[in-house]
Structure formats: C-alpha cells, structure tokens
Amino acid sequence: MQWKEQAFILGTRQHGETSAIVEVLTRSHGRHLGLVKGGRSRKMSAVLQPGNKVIADWWARLDEHLGIFKLEPVDFNASRMMLEPHALYALQLAAAHIRLLPERDPYPALYDIFELLIENSDSELIVGELMVRFEMRLLEAMGFGLDLSKCGATGTRENLKYVSPKTARAICAEAGAPWKDKLLPLPEFLLKKSGRPEGVEDIKNGFLLTGYFLMRNVWNARGIEPPKVRDRFIEMLSRVFEGD
Structure with a gap:
C-alpha cells in the first residue's frame, strides 16, 4: 500500500533511539500516522515541527500497518508561527479537534480551513474567524451540524439572529425576541461563506455558539475535558482587540 500527497505536520513522538512516529493531516487520507526513520536527527527535527507543510510519501505492506513516511x-x-502566539494556540486547538475524528478518514473541508489558517496565521481576526468556521465544520463532520438555512419557528430565511440550544436551528429576530435570553447569538458572518466578522464580539459569539454544542454533544458525551488551549486562544484574541 502506498500514497503520496501534501500534508501538514500535527505532532511527533519518539520511537526508539533515532526514529519518530509522525502525525500529519492530509486532504485525501485524513489524519495519518507513520514512522520516520532518523526522525530525531537535527535535520529532520526542523522538518517535523507542527504546522510545517510537507510532501508525505507513505508505504506499508498492509493497509492496517503503521507504515513508513518519507517526508519532503x-x-x-x-x-513564522512561533512569532505569533495566537497562531500557535490556533494550531494546537485545531490539532486537538482533529484528534476527535477517526484516523485515516478524509475530511477535505476541515483540511481546507486548516490550510487557510496556516496561510493567514499573521492576522488575529482571520485566524479567529477561521477557527469558528473550523469548529462549525467539525460539528458537521461528527453528525451534529447546525441548521442555519432558515428560521426553525417560522421558516423565513430573513433576519436570522439566534440559534435554539435545543434544536440547533436558526431563529429569526421576531420569533426569538420573547426568549432571546435563552437562545444563543448567531453571528451574521456564519450565514455566508464570504461573510466576515465585524469585530471580536462576533468571533466570541461564534465561539459561544460552537462551544455550547461541542460541550453538549462531544466533550460531555465522551466524558472528556475541553482543550484548555481553546480558552487561552479566545482570551488572547480578546486582549488583542480590546487593547489590553
């Protein structure tokens, strides 16, 4: 069995005295692990840093084997990302999210957002937006996607302002007004692929929305703690845009 494609390094761990087991994210083969011989050498250590883009050539005698990577x-x-603390937090958070998914299953939409996140890591606002969109796609990939296409109460597609925590469906301003304190805010930028957040409050509301459903449907359901890096990432974005 063999394949070769572009990948991003997610993490590594020591294997023996000279080798490393490397975890990468690919578009067609999902999150994938493999053995890199000589991976602990000084030359390869520079290549195997999380966030680096490589060409991964994987080979194994049988598909279920760990296999061997050759990485270019x-x-x-x-x-570059080491100079941007928010980018490092985002990278760690994205990797933690990806590890919730089955190994070797492809999730092209998540890969594409991950790639954009790496490419735009110098912009706090763009990284924040992309991470909210990443979490939305993560929920969808895990079978808990939100329905933001129309109001769950009236059917209208206009003036969608809230999300029901019970049904995960959008609610328009008129229908939601009497119960707005019990509904989750819906940032307008999530209603369009090309929409952009107006500021950090939109991003924080986006994280409030995705965080609620991740907590209920994923973390609590699996008996695991949310990644602490998520709170640190959101706090850092708040400090940056609030001038602290």
Missing part, C-alpha cells in the same frame, strides 16, 4: 519539506511555517 515544502514550507517551514513553524518558524
């Missing part, structure tokens, strides 16, 4: 560097993103 494409972009050393890690050296």
Whole structure:
C-alpha cells in the first residue's frame, strides 16, 4: 500500500533511539500516522515541527500497518508561527479537534480551513474567524451540524439572529425576541461563506455558539475535558482587540 500527497505536520513522538512516529493531516487520507526513520536527527527535527507543510510519501505492506513516511519539506511555517502566539494556540486547538475524528478518514473541508489558517496565521481576526468556521465544520463532520438555512419557528430565511440550544436551528429576530435570553447569538458572518466578522464580539459569539454544542454533544458525551488551549486562544484574541 502506498500514497503520496501534501500534508501538514500535527505532532511527533519518539520511537526508539533515532526514529519518530509522525502525525500529519492530509486532504485525501485524513489524519495519518507513520514512522520516520532518523526522525530525531537535527535535520529532520526542523522538518517535523507542527504546522510545517510537507510532501508525505507513505508505504506499508498492509493497509492496517503503521507504515513508513518519507517526508519532503515544502514550507517551514513553524518558524513564522512561533512569532505569533495566537497562531500557535490556533494550531494546537485545531490539532486537538482533529484528534476527535477517526484516523485515516478524509475530511477535505476541515483540511481546507486548516490550510487557510496556516496561510493567514499573521492576522488575529482571520485566524479567529477561521477557527469558528473550523469548529462549525467539525460539528458537521461528527453528525451534529447546525441548521442555519432558515428560521426553525417560522421558516423565513430573513433576519436570522439566534440559534435554539435545543434544536440547533436558526431563529429569526421576531420569533426569538420573547426568549432571546435563552437562545444563543448567531453571528451574521456564519450565514455566508464570504461573510466576515465585524469585530471580536462576533468571533466570541461564534465561539459561544460552537462551544455550547461541542460541550453538549462531544466533550460531555465522551466524558472528556475541553482543550484548555481553546480558552487561552479566545482570551488572547480578546486582549488583542480590546487593547489590553
């Protein structure tokens, strides 16, 4: 069995005295692990930093085997992201989310957002927006996607302002007004692929929305704690845009 495609390094761990087991994210083969011989050498250590883009050539005698990676560097993103704390938090959070999904299953939409996140890591606002969209796609991939296409109470597609915590469906301003304190805010930028947040409050509301459903349907359901890096990432974005 063999395949070769572009990948991003997610993490590594030591294997023996000289090798490393490397975890990558690919578009066609999902999150994938493999053995890199000599992965602990100084030369390969620079290549195997999380966030770096590589060409991954994977081979195994049988598909269920761990297999062996040959990795060719494409972009050393890690050296640039080390200068941006928000980018490192975003990378760690995205990796934690991806590990909730089955290994080797492809999730092209998540891969595409991950790639955009790496490419735009110098912009706090864009990284924040992309992470909210990443979490929306994560919920969808896990079978808990939100229905933001129309109002769950009236059927209208106009003036959608809230999301029902019970049904995960959008609610328009008129129908939601009497119960707005019990509904989740719906940032307008999530209603369009090309929509952009107006500021940090839109992003924080986006994280409030995705965080509610991740907590209920994923973390609590699996008996696991939310990644602490998520709170640190949101707090850092708030400090940046509030001028603290």
